[in-house]
Amino acid sequence: xxxxxxxxxxxxxxxxxxxxxxxxxxxxxxxxxxxxxxxxxxxxxxxxxxxxxxxxxxxxxxxxxxxxxxxxxxxxxx
Numbered sequence: 151x152x153x154x155x156x157x158x159x160x161x162x163x164x165x166x167x168x169x170x171x172x173x174x175x176x177x178x179x180x181x182x183x184x185x186x187x188x189x190x191x192x193x194x195x196x197x198x199x200x201x202x203x204x205x206x207x208x209x210x211x212x213x214x215x216x217x218x219x220x221x222x223x224x225x226x227x228x
Contacts, residue, residue, distance in 0.1 A: 152191045159183020 160180050167176030 152187045155187035155190070156183050
């Protein structure tokens with residue numbers, strides 16, 4: 151959604167700026183599209199939270215640290 155809105159506003163801004171021969175209008179339209187896409191996608195709207203992702207549970211890792219001697223030495227390219 152974010153990229154689509156920015157792309158559409160960039161195309162509209164380019165066409166309008168080309169017709170009016172004012173580059174400033176192109177920049178304004180793209181910035182307005184960016185602001186609109188931020189407003190639509192950044193807040194946690196309820197419509198995006200209908201089907202939340204179910205994350206995997208946290209796995210308990212061993213408390214033992216690997217000793218430096220247990221690790222394989224790194225081989226450097228010559």
